[in-house]
Amino acid sequence: MKLRKSTITIFAIVCGLLMLAPIYFLVVGAFKTPDSVFDLSLRISDFTFDNIKQVFAETNIVRAIFNSLIVSVTVTVVAMLIHAMAGYALARLNFPGKTFTFGWIISTLMVPFSVIMIPLYMVVQNLGMANSYLGLIVPMIFNAYGIFLFRQFYLEFPKELEEAAYVEGLSIAGTFFRLVLPLSKPIIVPLTIGFFTANWNNYLWPMIINQKEELNVVQVALANIVGGGYETEWSVMLAAALISAIPTFILFFIVQRHLVEGVKTTGIK
Amino acid sequence: MKRMKKNRRKRNEVLTAYGFLLPNLVGLTVFVFFPMIYAFYVSLHDWNALSPKVFIGFDNYVEMASDKRWWASVGRTFLFTLIYVPALYCLSLFFAVILNNLKQKYQSIARTMFLLPFAITSVISAVIWMFLYDPRNGVLNQLLSSLGFDKLEFLGSTNQALVSIVVVILWINIGYNMIIFMASIKEIPKDYYEAAKIDGASAWRAFRSITFPLLRGTSTFILIVTMIASFTVFDQIMVMTSGGPASSTEVSVLYIYKQAFEFLNMGYASALAVILFLIIFILSLAQLRLYTKKG
Numbered sequence: 001m002k003l004r005k006s007t008i009t010i011f012a013i014v015c016g017l018l019m020l021a022p023i024y025f026l027v028v029g030a031f032k033t034p035d036s037v038f039d040l041s042l043r044i045s046d047f048t049f050d051n052i053k054q055v056f057a058e059t060n061i062v063r064a065i066f067n068s069l070i071v072s073v074t075v076t077v078v079a080m081l082i083h084a085m086a087g088y089a090l091a092r093l094n095f096p097g098k099t100f101t102f103g104w105i106i107s108t109l110m111v112p113f114s115v116i117m118i119p120l121y122m123v124v125q126n127l128g129m130a131n132s133y134l135g136l137i138v139p140m141i142f143n144a145y146g147i148f149l150f151r152q153f154y155l156e157f158p159k160e161l162e163e164a165a166y167v168e169g170l171s172i173a174g175t176f177f178r179l180v181l182p183l184s185k186p187i188i189v190p191l192t193i194g195f196f197t198a199n200w201n202n203y204l205w206p207m208i209i210n211q212k213e214e215l216n217v218v219q220v221a222l223a224n225i226v227g228g229g230y231e232t233e234w235s236v237m238l239a240a241a242l243i244s245a246i247p248t249f250i251l252f253f254i255v256q257r258h259l260v261e262g263v264k265t266t267g268i269k
Numbered sequence: 270m271k272r273m274k275k276n277r278r279k280r281n282e283v284l285t286a287y288g289f290l291l292p293n294l295v296g297l298t299v300f301v302f303f304p305m306i307y308a309f310y311v312s313l314h315d316w317n318a319l320s321p322k323v324f325i326g327f328d329n330y331v332e333m334a335s336d337k338r339w340w341a342s343v344g345r346t347f348l349f350t351l352i353y354v355p356a357l358y359c360l361s362l363f364f365a366v367i368l369n370n371l372k373q374k375y376q377s378i379a380r381t382m383f384l385l386p387f388a389i390t391s392v393i394s395a396v397i398w399m400f401l402y403d404p405r406n407g408v409l410n411q412l413l414s415s416l417g418f419d420k421l422e423f424l425g426s427t428n429q430a431l432v433s434i435v436v437v438i439l440w441i442n443i444g445y446n447m448i449i450f451m452a453s454i455k456e457i458p459k460d461y462y463e464a465a466k467i468d469g470a471s472a473w474r475a476f477r478s479i480t481f482p483l484l485r486g487t488s489t490f491i492l493i494v495t496m497i498a499s500f501t502v503f504d505q506i507m508v509m510t511s512g513g514p515a516s517s518t519e520v521s522v523l524y525i526y527k528q529a530f531e532f533l534n535m536g537y538a539s540a541l542a543v544i545l546f547l548i549i550f551i552l553s554l555a556q557l558r559l560y561t562k563k564g
Contacts, residue, residue, distance in 0.1 A: 011367070012379045015364065022440065025400065090290075141296060171285075219390055234403075240396075245393050248388045251388070
């Protein structure tokens with residue numbers, strides 16, 4: 001039995017290493033000379049920072065990372081606030097048309113982005129938001145999934161706290177912002193991770209709505225580097241990919257614990 | 270007096286509720302609901318985005334019926350789903366069970382290893398694997414050569430490209446789905462397994478009669494979410510092959526994208542999108558039932 005357990009352990013670790021292998025080749029390749037990028041042996045003489053320097057010098061990847069940060073952070077912050085408000089109203093407050101409103105909101109879940117991308121492009125263009133941060137940000141905020149999960153959370157939120165606040169004379173809105181929202185961390189943390197990564201990952205929408213090079217988000221910028229020139233060396237493309245990956249790698253190690261815990265609350269990226 | 274206060278409170282509650290919902294109601298209307306209706310409206314027009322729309326009724330739908338390239342893309346999307354969904358399901362469940370058997374220390378190491386690709390975005394994953402798949406010198410071909418096999422074309426071959434892309438998407442998603450399974454497996458009471466052990470049940474038997482049935486809810490959830498995602502697959506394909514070689518990886522969303530933003534056939538592309546919606550709608554209905562049941 002003991003032997004079997006160790007066999008399973010070794011098997012799992014070997015498979016885990018296989019999962020890591022592509023990342024290993026990304027990192028190593030980014031620091032190899034163009035001639036040795038396909039050479040699997042590691043030699044000190046093949047090691048170079050030139051690729052990284054070239055990416056910084058010849059592409060606008062840094063600006064693109066900055067753009068992605070602005071877009072993802074803004075979408076996430078605004079989404080958390082308004083989705084929490086909507087979820088709270090649907091879970092806790094009584095108002096005419098509540099069932100209908102909830103049903104309507106949740107029905108928008110059935111519309112995949114790729115189905116509405118063409119009319120959405122027209123709407124955003126007509127609103128004058130194409131080729132701007134607004135066009136990249138605003139349409140991505142509205143997502144019934146966030147509202148749904150906040151509502152679930154508030155349905156199970158203890159009522160006593162709010163009742164005490166009402167007795168103290170706090171308004172409903174005051175109670176929500178001062179008392180309920182600060183206690184919503186268990187749902188805000190996983191949703192923040194979900195919204196941020198989904199928006200950081202977004203490629204199709206920014207590609208459609210923005211043609212200005214200086215507003216390119218990192219996914220589009222990287223895809224352009226790869227698809228743009230047949231001249232580009234693999235070592236340089238890998239360096240560009242590695243630089244683009246750094247923000248999410250850092251984030252991953254910060255939030256990994258929450259990612260694992262959050263799975264139960266959100267169950268989706 | 271008390272009654273008046275109560276009434277005021279009630280009015281206040283209604284006003285607050287509408288206020289809280291307003292931003293989302295406006296946003297969802299403008300950016301989701303209206304576009305959905307508008308997609309259908311545009312699909313009844315001949316429109317190349319530059320000249321004015323011309324109403325043509327259902328002509329776009331008639332044209333679509335004989336558009337071989339469209340139906341081929343739909344078929345390819347089904348094929349992709351047929352390979353990807355079962356593979357993702359089996360692999361993430363398999364590794365969830367395996368990892369769940371490890372000691373805590375090894376379990377968290379292995380979990381991190383499996384989950385790390387999740388930190389890679391779809392475009393980056395595409396770049397890495399294009400490098401690994403390089404037909405001449407790629408790591409995978411070097412491996413094949415050293416084992417005495419012939420080199421493969423991977424993305425350059427009409428037979429291998431789609432499967433090669435499935436592998437990339439599996440790679441970034443297995444870890445996350447595995448974690449969802451692991452969380453559900455942890456909720457199964459240990460007594461069940463101990464009882465099975467006393468009865469002399471094998472590990473496979475215990476999995477079949479305890480773990481698997483009790484994961485039904487999680488399984489349905491993962492299957493539906495994954496299915497919808499694979500019906501709208503786009504990113505890696507766009508970057509890695511743009512639908513090629515010889516359209517062998519041109520899935521529906523990619524074809525719609527090309528019709529709309531490369532050929533500028535907005536009306537026709539919208540008609541395609543409406544049909545794609547109807548296909549996904551059936552799947553989404555199942556998803557919706559799942560959500561409302563949970564609520």
